[in-house]
Amino acid sequence: MAENSSKQNTIKEKVSLEGVGLHTGKAVTLTFCPAEENTGYVFRRTDLEGSPEIEADVSYVVNTQRGTNLEKNGVKIQTSEHVLASCVGLGIDNIIIELNASEPPIMDGSSKFFVEALEKAGIEEQDAEREEFVVNEIICYRDEETGSEIIAMPANEYQVTTMVDFGTKVLGTQNASINNLSEFKTEIADSRTFSFLHELETLLEHGLIKGGDLNNAIVYVDKEISEDTMKKLRVAFNRDKISIKPNGILDNLTLHHANEAARHKLLDVLGDLALVGTRIKGKIIANKPGHHINTEFAKKLSKIIKAEKRNNVPKIDLSQIPIMDVNDIMETLPHRPPFLLVDKIYELTDTHVIGMKNVTMNEPFFVGHFPGKPVMPGVLQVEAMAQTGGILALKSVPDPENYLTYFMKIDNVKFKQQVVPGDTLIFKLELLAPIRRGICQMQGYAFVNGKLATEAILMAQIVKSK
Structure with missing residues (x-):
C-alpha cells in the first residue's frame, strides 16, 4: 500500500561533471538540476533538438546489455543505473539529469563522484509529502534460466541484500547488505563496476x-x-x-572492499529499482542480480503499485461533518441541481480533494437512461469527478466565487464498475503537476462499494468570470 512518509527532496543548485561514456567513448557533460515537487527522476538530452526528456521509468527500458538502457520516442539514455543509485542513496526525490550525449560519464565506474557532486549542490527539503510503497507481503520474481531471484519482504526501512555467485575461482560467492539508505554513501557508493x-x-x-x-x-x-x-x-x-x-x-x-563486486551489484539494484518511480519501504533480497532480472522485478513492482493506487479507496467516515456541504459547494461552483453532481467534500489540500455523491433513484437521468435497469451514465461520473476537481482547482485562487473552471481535455478514461441507485460514489482527485497559468492537470478516481468505478486524467482551465 502507498502511504506518505516525510517530505520530498531536491537539490539546491545546478552542478556538473565531465567524463566519457564507458561504451560510447564520447566526452559528456552531466548536469544535475533542481526539480519541482513530484517530478521524480528525469533525463534531459540537451544535445538534441528541443532538449527531449525521458522519465526514469521502467516502461522505457529497451535492453539491459551492459547496463540499463532507456528509450522514449527514439531518444536514448544508456547505462542509467549508477547515476540513479546516487540519487536514491542520498534520499533525493526530484531531479533533472541533463546530458549532452546518450550516456552518463562512467567516472571511476561507481557512484562516488555523482554523490560528491550532489552533496556539493546541497539537498533541499520541499513541501510535498514523499510517497512510499510499503511492502506488506512477500513479492518474488525468479528467472528459471539463470537461477536469479529477487524477493521483497516487509521491513521498517528500505534495505537491500545482494548475494552473488559467479562460479569462478577468482570471484566466488559474495554478499553485501545495507540496512538503511544512510549507509549508501560510505559503504556502497565507491564500489566500482x-x-x-x-x-x-x-x-x-x-x-x-x-x-x-x-x-x-x-x-x-x-x-x-x-x-x-x-x-x-x-x-x-x-x-x-x-x-x-x-x-x-x-x-x-x-x-576498495574485499566484496566490492557484491557491493556494486547492490548499487545496481538500487539504481534499477529507482525506475519504479516510488520510494520502497521493505527489504530486497537479490540472489545473483543483474540488470535484466532487476528491471523485470521493477516492472512487477510497478504493476502492483499502480494497481494499489487505483484501488486505494479513500478511508472516509461518511458520518463525520464534511468540510463543505452542498450549500458551501454551490458558493464555489456555478452548477445547480439537477446538474450539481457532488454533495459533500471531506478532504481538501493544495494537492488533492475527496468528495462524495449519494446516487438516488430520483436522479433525473435515470428516467431515460436504461429505465428498466437504471445505470448512471459514465460521462456523468466523469462530470462529477470534474466538479469535485473544480473545488481543488479553485482553492488556488483567493476569491473562487469570481472564477470558473472549464474542461480542456480528458485522457485515459476507464469505466470499471456500474453505478446504480443506492450507491455512494467517492471521488478522489490529485494534482499531477503544480497549477501554472490557470491550467490544472488532475488524476481522478471514482470509487463505489470499495472498488474503482471510473478513472481519468482531467485537464481544466481556471478563468475569471467577471
Whole structure:
C-alpha cells in the first residue's frame, strides 16, 4: 500500500561533471538540476533538438546489455543505473539529469563522484509529502534460466541484500547488505563496476568499451591470458605494461572492499529499482542480480503499485461533518441541481480533494437512461469527478466565487464498475503537476462499494468570470 512518509527532496543548485561514456567513448557533460515537487527522476538530452526528456521509468527500458538502457520516442539514455543509485542513496526525490550525449560519464565506474557532486549542490527539503510503497507481503520474481531471484519482504526501512555467485575461482560467492539508505554513501557508493576477462575480450572485439580504461572497471582474470590478448589490452587501455595481481585482478587498481563486486551489484539494484518511480519501504533480497532480472522485478513492482493506487479507496467516515456541504459547494461552483453532481467534500489540500455523491433513484437521468435497469451514465461520473476537481482547482485562487473552471481535455478514461441507485460514489482527485497559468492537470478516481468505478486524467482551465 502507498502511504506518505516525510517530505520530498531536491537539490539546491545546478552542478556538473565531465567524463566519457564507458561504451560510447564520447566526452559528456552531466548536469544535475533542481526539480519541482513530484517530478521524480528525469533525463534531459540537451544535445538534441528541443532538449527531449525521458522519465526514469521502467516502461522505457529497451535492453539491459551492459547496463540499463532507456528509450522514449527514439531518444536514448544508456547505462542509467549508477547515476540513479546516487540519487536514491542520498534520499533525493526530484531531479533533472541533463546530458549532452546518450550516456552518463562512467567516472571511476561507481557512484562516488555523482554523490560528491550532489552533496556539493546541497539537498533541499520541499513541501510535498514523499510517497512510499510499503511492502506488506512477500513479492518474488525468479528467472528459471539463470537461477536469479529477487524477493521483497516487509521491513521498517528500505534495505537491500545482494548475494552473488559467479562460479569462478577468482570471484566466488559474495554478499553485501545495507540496512538503511544512510549507509549508501560510505559503504556502497565507491564500489566500482567489474568485468571478467572473457567478457572483456568479447567487448573489445565488438568495439563496445571505447571509453573504458583500467581506472573505471575492475577486471577479474578468469582464464589464461594469451600474449595476443595482452597486446590487445595494452592497446585498448593505452598502457605499456599490464599484469595480474595475486588476487586475480588486473594490476590497474586496488579493491576498495574485499566484496566490492557484491557491493556494486547492490548499487545496481538500487539504481534499477529507482525506475519504479516510488520510494520502497521493505527489504530486497537479490540472489545473483543483474540488470535484466532487476528491471523485470521493477516492472512487477510497478504493476502492483499502480494497481494499489487505483484501488486505494479513500478511508472516509461518511458520518463525520464534511468540510463543505452542498450549500458551501454551490458558493464555489456555478452548477445547480439537477446538474450539481457532488454533495459533500471531506478532504481538501493544495494537492488533492475527496468528495462524495449519494446516487438516488430520483436522479433525473435515470428516467431515460436504461429505465428498466437504471445505470448512471459514465460521462456523468466523469462530470462529477470534474466538479469535485473544480473545488481543488479553485482553492488556488483567493476569491473562487469570481472564477470558473472549464474542461480542456480528458485522457485515459476507464469505466470499471456500474453505478446504480443506492450507491455512494467517492471521488478522489490529485494534482499531477503544480497549477501554472490557470491550467490544472488532475488524476481522478471514482470509487463505489470499495472498488474503482471510473478513472481519468482531467485537464481544466481556471478563468475569471467577471
